[in-house]
Amino acid sequence: MSRTYRIAVLAGDGIGPEVMTETLRVLDAVEAKFGFNTERSVQLVGGAALDATGNETPLPAATVEACEQSDGILFGSVGGPKWENLPPDIQPERGALLPLRKHFGLFANLRPGVCLPSLTHASPVKNELIPEGFDVLCVRELTGGVYFGTPKGRENRDGEPVAFDTMVYKKSEIQRILRVAFTAAMGRGKKLVSVDKANVLASSVLWRETALEVAKEFPEVELSHLYVDNAAMQLVRRPGSFDVLVTENLFGDILSDEMAMISGSLGMLPSASLGAKKEGSDLYFGMYEPSGGSAPDIAGQGIANPIAQILSAAMLLRYSLGESDAADAIDAAVAKTIDDGYRTGDIATGAATEKKVGTQGMADAILA
Ligand code: NAI
Numbered sequence: 437m438s439r440t441y442r443i444a445v446l447a448g449d450g451i452g453p454e455v456m457t458e459t460l461r462v463l464d465a466v467e468a469k470f471g472f473n474t475e476r477s478v479q480l481v482g483g484a485a486l487d488a489t490g491n492e493t494p495l496p497a498a499t500v501e502a503c504e505q506s507d508g509i510l511f512g513s514v515g516g517p518k519w520e521n522l523p524p525d526i527q528p529e530r531g532a533l534l535p536l537r538k539h540f541g542l543f544a545n546l547r548p549g550v551c552l553p554s555l556t557h558a559s560p561v562k563n564e565l566i567p568e569g570f571d572v573l574c575v576r577e578l579t580g581g582v583y584f585g586t587p588k589g590r591e592n593r594d595g596e597p598v599a600f601d602t603m604v605y606k607k608s609e610i611q612r613i614l615r616v617a618f619t620a621a622m623g624r625g626k627k628l629v630s631v632d633k634a635n636v637l638a639s640s641v642l643w644r645e646t647a648l649e650v651a652k653e654f655p656e657v658e659l660s661h662l663y664v665d666n667a668a669m670q671l672v673r674r675p676g677s678f679d680v681l682v683t684e685n686l687f688g689d690i691l692s693d694e695m696a697m698i699s700g701s702l703g704m705l706p707s708a709s710l711g712a713k714k715e716g717s718d719l720y721f722g723m724y725e726p727s728g729g730s731a732p733d734i735a736g737q738g739i740a741n742p743i744a745q746i747l748s749a750a751m752l753l754r755y756s757l758g759e760s761d762a763a764d765a766i767d768a769a770v771a772k773t774i775d776d777g778y779r780t781g782d783i784a785t786g787a788a789t790e791k792k793v794g795t796q797g798m799a800d801a802i803l804a
């Protein structure tokens with residue numbers, strides 16, 4: 437009996453369907469090679485769902501149901517100019533992406549910042565600082581902190597407007613995100629940097645204490661701490677020295693964008709948003725999507741880089757299905773394709789040695 441999994445496929449809008457088509461071909465290939473099978477429930481989300489429902493909802497009940505019945509969600513991207521003027525609560529991102537994250541309690545956002553050695557030209561950081569490329573995994577807490585803490589609001593005090601947010605973390609919330617980060621570090625270079633602001637913030641003091649406690653469960657991982665302002669500097673000063681970085685929601689929002697920029701192209705960067713571990717297993721329920729958006733400026737032209745979506749599928753295989761050999765094979769095939777000189781427009785320099793390809797051509801090279 438071959439291993440069978442269920443996945444929900446939500447391609448969405450813009451370049452989403454184009455890069456998803458190529459990604460499913462890559463998935464077919466690793467399934468045949470590694471002897472497993474995915475049953476795919478293809479569902480509407482975002483603008484595509486709004487169009488189909490007469491602007492009723494970007495997240496139909498059938499889509500949520502298919503996700504609930506799946507082992508993991510492969511998500512494209514949503515949004516575009518066509519839907520920008522709809523009421524906020526039914527706009528593609530606000531009405532579909534955020535509710536999905538919330539519904540499934542996806543508290544851990546994993547964003548690899550990877551710049552392969554032959555793409556260091558795409559990075560704004562000096563080549564000599566990333567001679568071997570750049571390969572950092574950012575683990576960002578996604579459902580706590582100042583974005584959600586209460587009290588939150590605005591009022592008048594002494595005749596002027598005052599606004600306030602609260603950064604709040606429960607110890608259990610810190611423990612679970614740190615365990616995800618330590619576990620990820622175990623599968624990589626075994627070095628974890630925990631980023632906080634423990635010299636100023638009470639929530640960061642609890643964060644650091646908890647990191648030291650959880651570290652005892654992972655004696656093989658080397659844990660160090662950085663204040664967030666210093667972390668922002670060190671990422672630029674010595675990007676090659678980081679392995680895994682873990683931090684709270686707001687700091688992670690900012691640092692993960694900094695890391696994406698260091699690695700050069702949005703079209704190369706996948707992401708995973710993980711929820712709770714599955715019963716009696718080391719696997720997580722999760723949603724996997726490119727770090728970028730629906731790229732309306734290049735949609736419909738067959739020129740989008742499919743790699744971010746393809747690597748997102750590799751993360752799904754690794755974290756939700758436990759098919760890590762297949763995930764490694766995809767990662768290696770992507771690296772070889774880049775080494776061999778295949779380039780979509782976003783990562784091309786115009787050099788004569790480059791093989792210029794479109795979305796489908798890039799997937800063909802990865803498949804080969
Ligand atoms: P974007 O990421 O879609 O595009 C930014 C730039 O990067 C564009 O020039 C685009 O062509 C390029 N780019 C992105 N992915 C690429 C790829 N795979 N290959 C080649 N080039 C690529 O961000 P933007 O322009 O801010 O947003 C466009 C739409 O996407 C908006 O409607 C926005 O709301 C939505 N969006 C959706 C997200 C999601 O579904 N998770 C995340 C971010 C934005």
Ligand code: MG
Pocket residue numbers: 689690693
């Ligand atoms: Mg951001």
